[in-house]
Amino acid sequence: MQSTTKKTEERRLEIIKTAEKLFKENGYRNTPIDAIIKEMGVAKGTYYYYFKSKEDVLAAIVEYQLNLIVQTVEQIANDTSLDALTKMRLLLSGSHIGDEDTGEIVEQLHLPVNRELHEVTNIQTVLRLSPIFAKIVEQGNRENVFNTRYPLETIQFLLTGGQFLLDGGLFNFSKQEIIDRRLAMQEIVEKALGAEPRTFDFMNNKLFEEENNE
């Protein structure tokens, strides 16, 4: 057995990771497959042994990322011991213990990725997370901490605004501008969900600390 031979799953993951890194650095279109294999030190054929096209990795990357996020979000959402407010706070703060890969949820959602990768990811993220979030909102409605007429649609709008506006990749906001927009977003979220003012105050406290660390 060759020492260069890795287990199939491992190698597949290695390609995904390498491609993801390069796509984020240079963009999907601007990253030839050559770049990926060169970075990995393998031959062209190896790539095509694991993926049948270039789009194929893109899909795999998105799927991989999404699964991680969805898994974490679902875990929290399905935890019957938590009330809606706690769940929502956990998800919005990302303060739970994340896997290395996942990192903090909010971070994941706001990762500055490039456009091509972004499009697919953002949309899929909104579409897959919104039903899960919607359930929490409905729970919140029942627990009288939220008051939202259209849980799914509202959550989708809020996720979309957050994803696209605050994602560093699209708008080139300064740190201060991001802070300002998060403050506004906090209020909008609270109002849209019909929560008490300052319910999600922590969002920006947290942000503040983060930004100072960089």
Added chain:
Amino acid sequence: MQSTTKKTEERRLEIIKTAEKLFKENGYRNTPIDAIIKEMGVAKGTYYYYFKSKEDVLAAIVEYQLNLIVQTVEQIANDTSLDALTKMRLLLSGSHIGDEDTGEIVEQLHLPVNRELHEVTNIQTVLRLSPIFAKIVEQGNRENVFNTRYPLETIQFLLTGGQFLLDGGLFNFSKQEIIDRRLAMQEIVEKALGAEPRTFDFMNNKLFEEENNE
């Protein structure tokens, strides 16, 4: 050979229009310049006589569209005879008398464009329209019909959500799904701006009619 010489500005616009059409149909990346010139029935050199690259038309298209929208929005925003509520309603309904080119504002904002074109347009739209809208919100604050702490940031969030979520190019929503999301959006806008419930009720009545016509 014989050349159908047109006035420079006309031909430039013709290229812009043709490119826009094809970009919307097939996407920016999937539209070779050859397709544009073939559609127009001119030579390749003609294209490069007016635009020095492919990106150049993209920028021209966005600029052209944006100028139309911004112009109209600004006209309403600067009309001192109108109160904030009327202005906002006009802008959100698009019921003003539009130029042929402009069409209805809401339609403009929600034009189903493809991704590549979209990205640039959406972002620019949000960035250029938000300050104008923000002024109206501030006027509304003074007139006690709105109550918004962060006018600019709030408007930016709302515009972003609207643009990216309801723009047919990104999410493939059915008509009914769009209606549902507009209903939710109406409420979110009202709440975020601190307006009375049902202030922007017309948004969806109007939409309803439209959709039935198609």
Added chain:
Amino acid sequence: MQSTTKKTEERRLEIIKTAEKLFKENGYRNTPIDAIIKEMGVAKGTYYYYFKSKEDVLAAIVEYQLNLIVQTVEQIANDTSLDALTKMRLLLSGSHIGDEDTGEIVEQLHLPVNRELHEVTNIQTVLRLSPIFAKIVEQGNRENVFNTRYPLETIQFLLTGGQFLLDGGLFNFSKQEIIDRRLAMQEIVEKALGAEPRTFDFMNNKLFEEENNE
């Protein structure tokens, strides 16, 4: 009639001068006709009214330059009041009173021009100047200051070496390297022509001053 003809001639010359300048700056191949007309502020058609192709100006430039040089060189060569040594010294030093256009002969010969323009010019220069120089050498033979068996061929070899080696455009020599090569060249010229050592000593004194001025 006269004045229009003169104006025509003027414009032709203007094109030649502009083209020459741009060709020297950016090279013949890298200078589109567009650049020439843009620099002049005239239309494309104007160019083609005066020259039927791009090569046409190149030929005109070379012809124009060459005529100036040949004229001056011939004037000195044909001056029956001068002995061969004086003539040769004059030509090699370039110390005669030159027209503005011509500048100093040596300077003309060593003008750092680009390759494309260079090729044609250099070769033509060698071919047209060598017979004139050869006559001076023959005169020198008769006057017993030179002793050259093959005047024309020798002169051609020397002109070629000087043109191509010392012309700043081809070899990227430093100032010191050029000085060294001129010293060597002086000796070679003296030896090749069979002149007394140090006959053309001034060549390098002169050069030395020049270089210090820059």
Added chain:
Amino acid sequence: MQSTTKKTEERRLEIIKTAEKLFKENGYRNTPIDAIIKEMGVAKGTYYYYFKSKEDVLAAIVEYQLNLIVQTVEQIANDTSLDALTKMRLLLSGSHIGDEDTGEIVEQLHLPVNRELHEVTNIQTVLRLSPIFAKIVEQGNRENVFNTRYPLETIQFLLTGGQFLLDGGLFNFSKQEIIDRRLAMQEIVEKALGAEPRTFDFMNNKLFEEENNE
């Protein structure tokens, strides 16, 4: 692995050879890459698999040719059993046992190449050969067969004159004209190096035979 590597080297050389041939026939600028690959019967991508641009082959051709020449010249120059006169004669006559690839040195130096290729080759040839020749001249100085004050500079001038003047690519001399110029050159070389008259007599005898064979 080694066999494939060797094949790779072979193919690379094949491209170099084909390009060289076509460049010589039609000129660098007038030889599209299409012509090269068509001649070889390979696809465009194959070319770009081995060379990253068109200029790239040009550089490779020059490097290849130059290495062959330099190698041979160096071999002779470094042979401690030979005196300077013999070395110089060998190099100028090209009568040594040449590799098939190299052919005769003088032939190599005077290969009728086209302009674009020529420029680069000529200059590089002069620059790389002159130090080697200069050593022989210095040896000759010590052996009292030469008497040259500036060995390097003198050699450079002589090489330049020979390359550019006698290289069939630039000046369109007839055979007789070339013979005449070689005769003159022989004398110039002898004088410039301070060698005895007729030291390099063979140069032209040899040439004479050659020319009659064609």
Added chain:
DNA sequence: GATGAATGAGAATTCATTCAT
């Protein structure tokens, strides 16, 4: 004399994909 819009035949380069080994 002068204009400048229009032409269109190239040219170089990219890169996803295939396949024999």
Added chain:
DNA sequence: TATGAATGAATTCTCATTCAT
């Protein structure tokens, strides 16, 4: 599993030249 040479369609961009006005 892995390799890497070979492919070739696709695409952007250049620019000398023409000609109706």
